[in-house]
Structures are given as C-alpha cells and as structure tokens.
Amino acid sequence: MKTKLLILLSIATFQLNAQSILPPIQEWHGKSELLIANASNKWITTAETSAFTKTPTYDETMSWFKKLADASPFITMTSIGKSPEGRIIYMVIASTEKTVTAASLKKSGKPILLAQAGIHSGEIDGKDAGMMLLRDIAFGNKKSLIENVNFLFIPILNVDGHERSSSFNRPNQRGPQNMGWRTNAQNLNLNRDYAKIDTKEVQSVINVINEYDPLLYMDLHVTDGADYQYDITFGGLDGQGYSKSISNWLDKTYKTQADKDLIANGHIPGQLLFALNDRDFSEGNILASGEPRFSDAYGDARHTASVLVENHSLKPFKQRVLGTYVLLESTLKILATEGNSLKESTITDRAKRESPLPMKFKVPQMDDKVNFENLSIAKLKEDVVAAPDSLKLLGIESKIVKSKVTNTDYVEWTGKPVTMTIANFKATEPMDLVxxxxxxxxxxxxxxxxxxxxxxxxxxxxxxxxxxxxxxxxxxxxxxxxxxxxxxxxxxxxxxxxxxxxxxxxxxxxxxxxxxxxxxxxxxxxxxxxxxxxxxxxxxxxxxxxxxxxxxxxxxxxxxxxxxxxxxxxxxxxxxxxxxxxxxxxxxxxxxxxxxxxxxxxxxxxxxxxxxxxxxxxx
Incomplete structure (x- = not known):
C-alpha cells in the first residue's frame, strides 16, 4: 500500500510540474499590460484577479455577463442555442442601438463583427479578452468602439467541453491552470463540423451568421505546435481562396493595421504558421485555405470575411489574453473606418459565379495527396520547379536530439530567438475543377x-x-x-x-x-x-x-x-x-x-x- 501511494504521489508531482518542462520562456512586458483592471474595479475578471493563472467556469462567466448586461444599456445577452448536455450557448451583443435584434442591427447599416471563443474550449484566451474588452466598453473609456460598429461575441462555443476542465488537458499550452477539452460532449471537433453541421453548437453559430450577416467573422484559437517569437498569428493567404476581393482586403487593409496596433502595444504579430515537416521550420512553412469544414474556410466559401486567430500556446496566458484584447479592439476600429470598403469587397465576391469552380487547392508541384490536417506527411516532389515565397521568420532556435526512449530524432527548442528566411509554400493551385x-x-x-x-x-x-x-x-x-x-x-x-x-x-x-x-x-x-x-x-x-x-x-x-x-x-x-x-x-x-x-x-x-x-x- 505504501509503495502504491508513493507511485501515485510521484505521478501527481510529475503532472503538477508538467508545464515546467515546456521550452524556455521569453520574458515579456508590453503597453497592453495597462489594460489590466485595478484591483478595486467592480468588474475585474477572474483572469485579472488571479494574475492570469485562472479562467472562470461556465457558470461564473455567464453570471458575470448577466450582471454586466443588467448594469449597462449597451450590453445585451441572448441565447443562441443549447449544447448536447443542455447548457445554454450565450451571445453577448455590444451596441448603441435602442433595439437589439438581428433586423435592427442590420437596418442600422453599421458593420457587424462576430467573434467567437472556445470552439476548442481549452483554447480560451478569447473569452477572457472579450470579458475585459466588453467591461471597458460598458464602464471604461471604450464606448466609442461601438458607436459605428455592432459587436457580437460568443464567450464559449463549446460549453460542454469547457466544463470538462482540468490542469492536464493541454500539455503543450502554457496556462491557464484549468483548461477545457478540445471536443464537445459527443467527442466531435466543432471546427470540423461547418460543412456537415452535425452539432448543435455549430448549427447555432451558422444560424447567427444567417440571421445577422456579420461583415467580419473571427474565430479565436491557440496553437498546439512549434515554437517561435510571435505571440499572435492570423492571415497569410493574400488574395487567394474563394473570396479573392475579401482576401485582398484582409491582407492589405485589415492585417496591415491590426499588426501596427499589436506592435504598438508590445506584441509580435505574424502570419499563420504550420511547419511543413510538422516539427520545425527547416523545410519551410505551408499555408492552405482548407476545406469548408473549418470556420475560416467556411466563411470564405460563403463569401463572408473570416479571420482565424492562433495565439501561440507557449507564450504566457497573460500575454495571449492581452494580445487578443488588442486585436479585438483594433478590429472594431478598422471596421468603423474601413467597413464600407469591406462591404464593397463582399458585394463583389458574392456577385461572382465562378465556373469552373475548384473543389480544393494545392501547393504548385506538390503531391496532391497532402493532408493539411496532418502536415507530417507533406512531401515535395523531386521535380518541384515553382519556387515558393520566402518568409522572414522570427523563430526560436531548435536542435535535433536523439531520443533515449525511442532511439529516433525529435526537436528540442532552446528558447534562443533567431531570425531566418524560410520557404513559404501556399496552396494556390486549383484542383478538381467542376x-x-x-x-x-x-x-x-x-x-x-x-x-x-x-x-x-x-x-x-x-x-x-x-x-x-x-x-x-x-x-x-x-x-x-x-x-x-x-x-x-x-x-x-x-x-x-x-x-x-x-x-x-x-x-x-x-x-x-x-x-x-x-x-x-x-x-x-x-x-x-x-x-x-x-x-x-x-x-x-x-x-x-x-x-x-x-x-x-x-x-x-x-x-x-x-x-x-x-x-x-x-x-x-x-x-x-x-x-x-x-x-x-x-x-x-x-x-x-x-x-x-x-x-x-x-x-x-x-x-x-x-x-x-x-x-x-x-x-
């Protein structure tokens, strides 16, 4: 019995210290730290009071939002559906309109931003950032953000997975202490469900898109993989996909300004990064628009501007949350000034009737069997003749180490910042034209x-x-x-x-x-x-x-x-x-x-x- 207890204690000790064996962390401080509420603030969030070590439960989150909505004339809370386990999926609306319905918000003519957090509920940065931002819109000095834009925010989409909370759910992620589960109660990945729409959760989101017709749709995630200096990544397939006019706007107008705002607040924004060999960037980065099972590709397919955000899992939770706050605020400002140009781009793409229409895209001269969900099998043909784009990567030094357990190679990240130029492959060649x-x-x-x-x-x-x-x-x-x-x-x-x-x-x-x-x-x-x-x-x-x-x-x-x-x-x-x-x-x-x-x-x-x-x- 004593031996068994010692074994259990040693396992528990290892688990409790699992995050201490993550790659070395770079110390970070930025202007966005000024966004953290004073301890005396009535509306301070759980993330802030815990020094960004904790995130509130579903009940705590919704109770907080209900109180905020009751106290502020600019905040409304509405149900958009129920989860398989019966939890209500809430959406919070920030608007200066007197009547807050889908019809009235569309009639206002103001751009509508729809942002969702927690589709993978362990990747919950967006929820905490949204709580802080909506608090500041309601009772801080940020009301001007919604004078010319209507803001729809889904704090937690995967509400059932959110409550399957544990400190052991995401071993590759640095905080918070309690993280939700990736899939929903049915063990389905919501961000693979947009085309087939099996789940109540994604059906709820698509119903919101149909009813409110947001001008821009954001899906807030956290990465799983390689190390690099960027703390927040999004965009990168400029002018590609099925909504080329929208894609150009996102690249030239949106990302350009959002990057400036993030940098000004001490963050390091970058484009989406997926290592070609699925471990480091020695063979380059690869970008693909994906299929409409994914949120951003689904938006592209229906010609709605869509932004996939991937915060970097190895950066501190505080840094990630504050970066998300800055990006959401920046997005509202951009839509206020550039919303009309995005509307024009959207009208252009929705009016096109492309024929033939490609069913997917591949990297030129790359094997068409590349599976972008499992990039480790991505291999270039020997006869590649089309040179990829180059990308200046703000990376982290890595080295190949021989495993003492498996006798195979694995990547070890040293924590040392490096700058390198790498190949940047983009899936732009049409395939399976119909x-x-x-x-x-x-x-x-x-x-x-x-x-x-x-x-x-x-x-x-x-x-x-x-x-x-x-x-x-x-x-x-x-x-x-x-x-x-x-x-x-x-x-x-x-x-x-x-x-x-x-x-x-x-x-x-x-x-x-x-x-x-x-x-x-x-x-x-x-x-x-x-x-x-x-x-x-x-x-x-x-x-x-x-x-x-x-x-x-x-x-x-x-x-x-x-x-x-x-x-x-x-x-x-x-x-x-x-x-x-x-x-x-x-x-x-x-x-x-x-x-x-x-x-x-x-x-x-x-x-x-x-x-x-x-x-x-x-x-």
Missing part, C-alpha cells in the same frame, strides 16, 4: 441532406408536383471507405468515402417535395461544395449517401450459367471482352462470384441505380 451547373435537384427522400442545406441558409424551391427532367448524374466508381493511409476508421462520427464520379445524362423523375437549388445565389458556391462528389466536404464524402454502395438484388448461379452461355453465343464481341479481361486480370479470372457479377451487370436484371448518386445537375 463546371458550374444552373442548379441541383435533390429528391425528397434525401430529407436529412435537404434539412442541412436549409440550416446553411441556402435558398431552394420545393417542387409541388413530380417533375421529369434531363439531368447529369454521377455514378461513383472505385469507392473506398478509408483514409490516405488505407485505414478504415471513423472520422468525426462518420465513415467517409472517396470515389470517382463518372457523369451520365439521364431522364429522371423527382417526386413532389423534392427541391431545386439554383447556383445563381450568394451561397451558390457553398451549394457546390456540399453537393459535388469531388469536394472533400460534400455530403457524399461525409457518408450521407453510403446506401448507394450496396446491392440489394442478386442472381443465383443456376440462372447465371445458362444466361452467360447464351450471352456469349449471341455476342462474339462480349466473348472477346471476357477473354481479354481474364487475361489481364488474374484476380477476376480466379473469382467465380466476380465473374458472375460482371456478366450480371451486363443484363437488364441488374440494378441500374447501383452506385448512382441521386443528385441531379441541371446543365
């Missing part, structure tokens, strides 16, 4: 998909009576239910599928209650990403149509044998095709069931809807 159809017919029995399309805010027409139309449809060949490594594993609650969509023209009858979706609408591009099989975030890819991959009628051998004999006797061409296939495919030649199925598929008895994707493209 010609834009006039629209899509979705049959009534695809009710789950129709409902999710509605949740996205996509406009559609419901057929009042059956309609026969000539459409292009896909038959999905060579379907594989596995990832790039050949593993057959569930991902975010789904069995994903990849296949080759082979088009065919058909006359199809769509029953009454089916829907027609025109692509000539602001969310036309998003419609294509959700319905085109080539899209990695289509409903087909997420497994919503897996039933098309099963055959439900069969034919017995005693029927096939005489049928095949007659087929071969009647068609010398079929006989030659059969012999050639046996000669070229030994697996086929030695598998009787496969041979029977091959002949069966050439009869009128075969299910002509097998592998047929049921969505019709109106050309």
């Amino acid at each position: 010609v834009r159809p006039k629209g899509y017919y979705v049959p009534i029995w695809c009710s789950e998909v129709i409902e999710r399309l509605k949740l996205h805010g996509i406009q559609m027409e419901i057929l009042k009576e059956p309609k026969e139309v000539a459409v292009e449809m896909y038959r999905i060949q060579d379907a594989k239910f596995q990832d790039d490594s050949g593993n057959v594993l569930p991902y975010e609650g789904h069995m994903q599928v990849k296949g080759i969509p082979v088009p065919e023209i058909r006359k199809e009858v769509f029953p009454a209650g089916s829907v027609y979706i025109s692509t000539d609408q602001p969310l036309g591009d998003l419609t294509m990403f959700l319905l085109e099989p080539k899209s990695p975030d289509s409903f087909l890819s997420w497994g919503f149509f897996n039933a098309i991959f099963q055959r439900t009628e069969y034919i017995e051998a005693y029927v096939m044998e005489p049928t095949i004999t007659k087929m071969l006797a009647d068609s010398p061409e079929l006989l030659k095709e059969f012999e050639d296939k046996k000669a070229s495919d030994t697996i086929f030649a030695n598998d009787p069931n496969t041979i029977y199925t091959w002949f069966y598929s050439k009869t009128k008895f075969y299910d002509e809807r097998y592998l047929l994707y049921p969505i019709g493209r109106n050309l």
